[in-house]
Amino acid sequence: MPTPRIAVIGTGTIGAQTLWQLAKQGVDATGYELFSPGHSRGAAGGETRLFRHIDVEHLEYLPITDRSDVLWRELEQESGRTLRNLTGALAIGSTASPATHTALESAVLLGSRAEVLSREEAHQRFPQYRLHEDEIAILDKGAGIIFPERTVRTAADAAVARGARILRECRVTAINQVGSQVDIVADNGTERYDRVVVAAGAWTATLLPEVAPYLATRRLISSWYLPKAGNTLDGMLPYLRTEPNYSYGLPTADGLAMKLGVGFRDHLPIESPDTAPLRITDQDLEPIRAVARDLFPMLEDYPMRAQAYFEAYTHSRVEFLREHPSMPSVFVCAGFSGKGFKNAPAFGEHAARATLGLPPENESMAFILNAEPVSRPAPA
Numbered sequence: 001m002p003t004p005r006i007a008v009i010g011t012g013t014i015g016a017q018t019l020w021q022l023a024k025q026g027v028d029a030t031g032y033e034l035f036s037p038g039h040s041r042g043a044a045g046g047e048t049r050l051f052r053h054i055d056v057e058h059l060e061y062l063p064i065t066d067r068s069d070v071l072w073r074e075l076e077q078e079s080g081r082t083l084r085n086l087t088g089a090l091a092i093g094s095t096a097s098p099a100t101h102t103a104l105e106s107a108v109l110l111g112s113r114a115e116v117l118s119r120e121e122a123h124q125r126f127p128q129y130r131l132h133e134d135e136i137a138i139l140d141k142g143a144g145i146i147f148p149e150r151t152v153r154t155a156a157d158a159a160v161a162r163g164a165r166i167l168r169e170c171r172v173t174a175i176n177q178v179g180s181q182v183d184i185v186a187d188n189g190t191e192r193y194d195r196v197v198v199a200a201g202a203w204t205a206t207l208l209p210e211v212a213p214y215l216a217t218r219r220l221i222s223s224w225y226l227p228k229a230g231n232t233l234d235g236m237l238p239y240l241r242t243e244p245n246y247s248y249g250l251p252t253a254d255g256l257a258m259k260l261g262v263g264f265r266d267h268l269p270i271e272s273p274d275t276a277p278l279r280i281t282d283q284d285l286e287p288i289r290a291v292a293r294d295l296f297p298m299l300e301d302y303p304m305r306a307q308a309y310f311e312a313y314t315h316s317r318v319e320f321l322r323e324h325p326s327m328p329s330v331f332v333c334a335g336f337s338g339k340g341f342k343n344a345p346a347f348g349e350h351a352a353r354a355t356l357g358l359p360p361e362n363e364s365m366a367f368i369l370n371a372e373p374v375s376r377p378a379p380a
């Protein structure tokens, strides 16, 4: 059988991993990229992402994260680049919340890879955090920081080294099923492929209008805080906290500042990153500054830097990993809902296998693949 020609639209977080996996299978694969792999204008900017095993929603993610762990190491070995710094991370939450119950169940599954800390124990070991009376912390020992721009670039480079082609600065404007094949209309003209993977992140809803009802596209703000004079971030771990508002934070690689972000409720709805406002106001910053004031009294409460990034959520928060509704040769990877980086290698592997007609590598992926996607009409 001749080798199929496969196009990957978007070589960001998921697309670059997919392209690497396709290249490993010896497939004739082409990536299309609006900018260039490793850019920070989509979902993969801001120098750090949290890698964690503890989950606050679905226990089924653990085997997917374990598989990703294996693939992260493989990519690091193949490229000779360090892509993560596994310092450990904290999951913080109220003992009364369902999210904390799920996190505690995760900790049981992790066994010696996790440690549950009372508020007092957490305060002793991590004095920079000011937990509420009803909160505990779970130390996820194999968690840590991923370097997103470096990772995307490295996966793309690894794909090219294995024979893939990447068209940089090349926007795809239309995708048309033609018989069993697909035409990709892009800045460089039209090319025909046997199969296509779309991994266009926050641009998916405008590129694939039929998928738009399943997605909520958002602008997310990251902001960086320095310690107040006389304080240090030494020994500070990345964290995730589910109440009173969802928030997370990661120390910068140089250890000089803490990057903070908040959850879906506080993200600006947008149509596309192309038209989203980039100016960040004090009103935009307030929910994140409130986290700094509440959880980290040793941090300054006004950021030294703030930046906007873009992400597609699903209404259920379960990833949209499936065939396009009317184009059977197009596989769509979208809606990673603010948590797709840590599992990007496993999702990329799945997209490549699905496109090649191979069964999922990981059976636990079934809960995502079988989930009925939730659609909502666009607001009038």
Ligand SMILES: Cc1cc2nc3c(=O)[nH]c(=O)nc-3n(C[C@H](O)[C@H](O)[C@H](O)COP(=O)(O)OP(=O)(O)OC[C@H]3O[C@@H](n4cnc5c(N)ncnc54)[C@H](O)[C@@H]3O)c2cc1C
Binding pocket: 009, 010, 011, 012, 013, 014, 015, 032, 033, 034, 035, 041, 042, 043, 044, 046, 048, 049, 050, 051, 170, 171, 172, 173, 199, 200, 201, 202, 203, 204, 207, 220, 221, 222, 261, 309, 310, 311, 333, 334, 335, 336, 337, 338, 339, 340, 341, 342, 343
């Ligand atoms: C601020 C922020 C913090 C986050 N924190 C975490 C975290 O700590 N841990 C975690 O696991 N996840 C985290 N996430 C989520 C994670 O980063 C995303 O789920 C993931 O990066 C999404 O990947 P993607 O491939 O869908 O999008 P992207 O990485 O944005 O890739 C999409 C790519 O498609 C390209 N593209 C789009 N349209 C076209 C077109 N028409 N033609 C050609 N190319 C096109 C874009 O240029 C881009 O390169 C966070 C997300 C954000 C925004």
